Amino acid sequence: MTIPDRTAQLQTLRDSLRPGQRRLADWRGGPLAVSAVPGSGKSTGMAAGAAIAIANFQLHARKQLVLVTFTRSAAANLKVKVRQHLKDLKLPYNSFLVQTLHGLALNIATHNPEVSGINLDTTTLVSPNQGNRLIRTAVEAWIHDQPELYHRLVEGQSFDGEETERLRRQSVLRTEVLPALAYTAIHEAKSSGLRPTDLSGIGQQGPPNIYQLLEVAAGLYEQYRLLLSQRGLIDYDDMILAALKALDDPDICRRWQTQIFAVFEDEAQDSSPLQTRLLEKLAASPLSHPDGEEESPLMAAGVRGENLVRVGDPNQAINSTFTPADPVFFNQFCDANRPHHLATIAQAGRSSQKIMDAANYLLQWVNQQFPSQEPPFRAQAILPVPPNDPQPNANPAPLGQGVELIKPADITASVKHIGQRVRDLMDEWKQAQDNAPSGERLQPPTLAVLVRENRQGRFLREILEAPDRLGFDFAETTGLKIYDVGSRDRNTQVPLEMLRLLQFIERPHSPDYLKSALRVLVDRQRIPTQDLNPLATNPEQFLYPGPLDPPLTTESALSARHYCNSLLRARFNLPPYHLIPFLGTTLSYNQSELATADKLAARIAQQTSEDSTLSTMIGALQEIVSAERFDAIEAEDAEAQYTRPGQLTIITMHKAKGLDWDVVFLPFLHAKLIPGESWIPPQTEFLGPASLPDVARAQIRAYVHGNTVIPDISNAWHRANDLKKAEEFRLLYVAMTRAKRLLWMSAAKQAPFAWSNPDNLQEGEPCPVLPVLGRFMREQGAGRF
Numbered sequence: 001m002t003i004p005d006r007t008a009q010l011q012t013l014r015d016s017l018r019p020g021q022r023r024l025a026d027w028r029g030g031p032l033a034v035s036a037v038p039g040s041g042k043s044t045g046m047a048a049g050a051a052i053a054i055a056n057f058q059l060h061a062r063k064q065l066v067l068v069t070f071t072r073s074a075a076a077n078l079k080v081k082v083r084q085h086l087k088d089l090k091l092p093y094n095s096f097l098v099q100t101l102h103g104l105a106l107n108i109a110t111h112n113p114e115v116s117g118i119n120l121d122t123t124t125l126v127s128p129n130q131g132n133r134l135i136r137t138a139v140e141a142w143i144h145d146q147p148e149l150y151h152r153l154v155e156g157q158s159f160d161g162e163e164t165e166r167l168r169r170q171s172v173l174r175t176e177v178l179p180a181l182a183y184t185a186i187h188e189a190k191s192s193g194l195r196p197t198d199l200s201g202i203g204q205q206g207p208p209n210i211y212q213l214l215e216v217a218a219g220l221y222e223q224y225r226l227l228l229s230q231r232g233l234i235d236y237d238d239m240i241l242a243a244l245k246a247l248d249d250p251d252i253c254r255r256w257q258t259q260i261f262a263v264f265e266d267e268a269q270d271s272s273p274l275q276t277r278l279l280e281k282l283a284a285s286p287l288s289h290p291d292g293e294e295e296s297p298l299m300a301a302g303v304r305g306e307n308l309v310r311v312g313d314p315n316q317a318i319n320s321t322f323t324p325a326d327p328v329f330f331n332q333f334c335d336a337n338r339p340h341h342l343a344t345i346a347q348a349g350r351s352s353q354k355i356m357d358a359a360n361y362l363l364q365w366v367n368q369q370f371p372s373q374e375p376p377f378r379a380q381a382i383l384p385v386p387p388n389d390p391q392p393n394a395n396p397a398p399l400g401q402g403v404e405l406i407k408p409a410d411i412t413a414s415v416k417h418i419g420q421r422v423r424d425l426m427d428e429w430k431q432a433q434d435n436a437p438s439g440e441r442l443q444p445p446t447l448a449v450l451v452r453e454n455r456q457g458r459f460l461r462e463i464l465e466a467p468d469r470l471g472f473d474f475a476e477t478t479g480l481k482i483y484d485v486g487s488r489d490r491n492t493q494v495p496l497e498m499l500r501l502l503q504f505i506e507r508p509h510s511p512d513y514l515k516s517a518l519r520v521l522v523d524r525q526r527i528p529t530q531d532l533n534p535l536a537t538n539p540e541q542f543l544y545p546g547p548l549d550p551p552l553t554t555e556s557a558l559s560a561r562h563y564c565n566s567l568l569r570a571r572f573n574l575p576p577y578h579l580i581p582f583l584g585t586t587l588s589y590n591q592s593e594l595a596t597a598d599k600l601a602a603r604i605a606q607q608t609s610e611d612s613t614l615s616t617m618i619g620a621l622q623e624i625v626s627a628e629r630f631d632a633i634e635a636e637d638a639e640a641q642y643t644r645p646g647q648l649t650i651i652t653m654h655k656a657k658g659l660d661w662d663v664v665f666l667p668f669l670h671a672k673l674i675p676g677e678s679w680i681p682p683q684t685e686f687l688g689p690a691s692l693p694d695v696a697r698a699q700i701r702a703y704v705h706g707n708t709v710i711p712d713i714s715n716a717w718h719r720a721n722d723l724k725k726a727e728e729f730r731l732l733y734v735a736m737t738r739a740k741r742l743l744w745m746s747a748a749k750q751a752p753f754a755w756s757n758p759d760n761l762q763e764g765e766p767c768p769v770l771p772v773l774g775r776f777m778r779e780q781g782a783g784r785f
């Protein structure tokens, strides 16, 4: 291709972008922050910007552009787009790499095993189940090592020395509070580059508290670290740490910096401090050049510093209260690069105007509710694109009223409303199809229900699949399948649930096994939610009470005993290979879960054909669970499966991030979940009115954010709750902005007290934004809330 040809093509590619996206096309080195609204085409802009940079800087296999995304499926999508541009421009494909952040870190670490300490022959990445077991072992080791600190926790706020209560508290601490504290504090600290001694230091710097919370966290972290290294295991944070360690070596660092010309990062609002540090380091220009290497075009042009382009949307940060991700760092990057190296993409073509109005209203209203502190949202409104926008059918015409707000009588009525609305929409589409000029095919609308938690999805699906409860046959009338994404996730739980129940059946006198089995029964809604610790502390007494033992006083506890006894009887009445199908029925598995259980039973029977005792079965099952290889890992085209026409997708709001549908239903929007209320489980009340893992997280973050004062327990708990509320509102914003043509929202008058028991209804307060949004939309001519 001649140079003028390519110049013209690059110009055409640039012209195909929106003004905000063009900042990516016009990038000529140095840092650039791009803060973009939902649906604005971040990845479209990034792919075009990458191809243009590759052309401008003549990149090749030894001087590449690295694009970093968070999920493998996002990486696959981006790769396809960049390759297409390079093909059109006749540029080499090896001039770029698309990787997830962890993939990139692993690549660097394993290329330099002598410095990073990571060698794929001798180290293994810890699986989530293995990680959980290690944390439990670390807790036991810490209790053994630190009896005084442990005793202080058992004493709690006050204690009268009663033995049953002591046992109950020990069970709560060993199996709930300390594992959660370890998990949270270790990830939070590690992903910020802090060591156990640093945690102790922060604890000493902060106000004293009776539990010496961060000292406890530091001890747990140290035990976990020891266990990992004894077993030759690493976790995800170790990968990044190892990559950074390798880059501390000046020669290795120069090699990578020379190899990597620039880094483009997507979803930058979800980065942890350590991840940010890794990208900054890689994106820095090499200090000097190895002999024979020509000066980079950038250096020749006098540009120095980091070639780092970070694209994200702080308003879609929805992982910061349960992972170490924090939008603060991306916001800081944006502010540091203001005004010359900060671009905003405010125009978006995804949704119709009313949906954008509703999302913008939510953002503004929520920020007004949090006047005294950091606002939950960056003040950034979503604007429509101009009429000549390159996106076909941008800002599409609304379906129905565009935004519909409904207040059904109860949650069953909410599902019926959804069923009927879907039926009407499909009828309208069929009618339009019939009336269309012959040969023209109208696409059916894509449809999804977004839920806050999987139990709501299960409830929805059960009604939609029961014609007598719904009032009509959903599948037959609408021609749609129901694709419940959570049920596939529940399927992957089957091996672990079987393991827990079989371990209990084999050793019913172990308090831990009894408690795990009871938890499975609660999760599967076989028995009511309750404090399981008093039941599990003395298994003998719970399972086979003597005449002098105090009787169980609640229906819930009696039902728990009944289930456990029937599980134990099965051991004597059934041959081992029949146990798994029996347990599946006991847990009331649906058809596909039962099929998974059968497949599992067949696999185990095959593996244990020589010796089919209960203990060999458990061994085989344990291996399957540890390796987590029973169910196929998420396919790269999973996202395309979620948004196919011809189905009603039921998916959580978290998983829906990055996707969109023509019609989005958001039922069950109650204040209890969005924004939620500060709540601690009754069984941990003896520790005081705060959740210790959340407190530890808030204290560590205060330090990492550079605050000079570490908050005390009460202030840290307050802060944790405010952040949680802010994040719930952002989650609602993400959910609303998934809709292209119709956004349907509802909060029923009667809602469950807890979704573990959807039959127990009470008056349900709607999410506070709904009534005001209803008023606003009515003024705009839509909505009925």
Ligand SMILES: Nc1ncnc2c1ncn2[C@@H]1O[C@H](COP(=O)(O)OP(=O)(O)OP(=O)(O)O)[C@@H](O)[C@H]1O
Pocket (backbone or CB within 6 Å): 016, 017, 018, 021, 036, 037, 038, 039, 040, 041, 042, 043, 044, 045, 313, 316, 349, 350, 390, 391, 392, 657, 658, 659, 737
């Ligand atoms: N310049 C453009 N020309 C044509 N189509 C575009 C352009 N920019 C974006 N689009 C289209 O807009 C849609 C939304 O883009 P995309 O999904 O990348 O948005 P996003 O910013 O990543 O959204 P979110 O943050 O909400 O997930 C896509 O269908 C994309 O093809």
